[in-house]
Amino acid sequence: MTFYQELQVNQAGSKKIIRESASQREKLYHIAVYLTKIAITVAFCFIFVSLYSLGFGADNSIVGVVVLLYLLVFRSAHLCIRTEQSTLLLAGFFGIMAVGPHAANLAGPVGGLFINAAAIALLILFGCHEPRMFNQSTLVLGYLLLYGYDVSGHAYQMRLFGLAVGALLVCAVFYGNHRGNAYELCAGDILPAFDLRHPRSKWQLCQIICVPLVLFLAELSGMPRAMWAGIAAMSAILPAMDDMRYRVRWRIIGNIAGVCCFLALYFLLPSSIYAYIGVIGGIGVGFSAKYGWQAVFNTFGALAIATSAYGLKSAVGLRVAQNVFGVVFALLFCLILHRLFARWERSAS
Incomplete structure (x- = not known):
């Protein structure tokens, strides 16, 4: 090597x-x-x-984060659909991210629930046909980040330009890296392959319903940063329930540990270095191969931004509450849905 x-x-x-x-x-x-x-x-x-x-614009730095995430992931990951069609789908995903998050914010919690569900359904069905690729950690995460950091007016116009540039860049890199790969699956095969007797389709349905519902409930309760709960739910929903339980446990432990580490850095470091705590978290994620440690260091960047907006005490409380709510609700929701599926399959057989 x-x-x-x-x-x-x-x-x-x-x-x-x-x-x-x-x-x-x-x-x-x-x-x-x-x-x-x-x-x-x-x-x-x-x-x-x-x-x-x-x-x-500074308000659109999150667009840079999303485009960067797409680049780092899809230079090697695939949609398991023919490369030419996958490239067009990626461009379409950017279109969804350009319109969906902004429209959902304008529509309010109820209207946003349906817009988010429709947008996430397209991302999950056409971008996550193979769950082992973990493409939801890029596609749905990018959508939720833009939803949580929405802008309006001139900043939104610049966001559209930024996403258009990102789409061209990501599609060019993706096609250049994958044009030699041979995949038989076509985009037209995706919807006919959706079958609630298949574990993949059950997992997709959980993502499509549960993540928007978590956002909706978090917003109805008046909690800021509802996207944190949505991201937590998305990351915890996996096809196998044992894997879900593992993620729920370590998401909660990792966030609590991350909060403790963040507080230690916050009180030990001079205030002039606070802006770099998020960078420290990014480096820590780079060293982390396990989900629990990634949850620890991901907390740094989130709290570094939220502390400036809500104050230290509120930011810490929101971070823990949103993550615990997101993963616990996702686990209970999926357990109930899987039991309903099991009863339906028994009655149909």
Whole structure:
């Protein structure tokens, strides 16, 4: 494996290579490659989002985050549909993100529930046909981030331009990297393949109904940052219930641990460094191969932004409450839905 090839390996793969090193010298080399990868990734992310902020306004830095997320994921991940059609679908997903989140915010909680459900249904059905790809962690997450950081007026016009540029960039990178891949599945095969007797379709339905419902209930209760609850629910909903229970447990533990670590940094570091706590979290995510640790470090960036808007005490309370509510509701919802499916299948047989 060349130096460049090793840079492309994910966190879990890099750590496995380090563990399996035959000598101390080889281990040090692989550690150096791993650290180099983290440094390059963090620097690239910082520069990319900064350029988006300069080009499309500070209110649209979140667009840079979403486009960056798409680039990092879909340069290697696929939709498991023919590459030409997948490229067009990715462009369509950007169209959904350009219209859906803004329209849902304008429509209010009730109208937003239906708009979000329709938008997420399209993202899940056509972008997540293969659950093992975990494409929902990119597609639905990007949608929810734009929903949570909505803008209006001139800033929204600039957001549309930013998403259009992002769509061109992502589609070009995706097609260039995947044009040699052969997939037989067509976009027209997706809806006929939806069958509630299939575990994939049950999982998709849980995502489509539960995530918008979590957003709706969080907004009805008057809690700010409803997107946190939606993101938590999305990340916890998996096809296998045992995997869901694992994620729910570690999402809660990881967020509480993340809050404690954030508070320690907040009180120990000088106020001039507060803005960099989110960067520290990003570096920590880069080192994390396990879901629990990712939940810990993801908390840093979220709290760094929310603290400036709501104050430390409110931000911490919101973060914990929204995440616990999101994952617990998702688990209960999916348990009930799976039992209803089981009864329906028994009665139909």
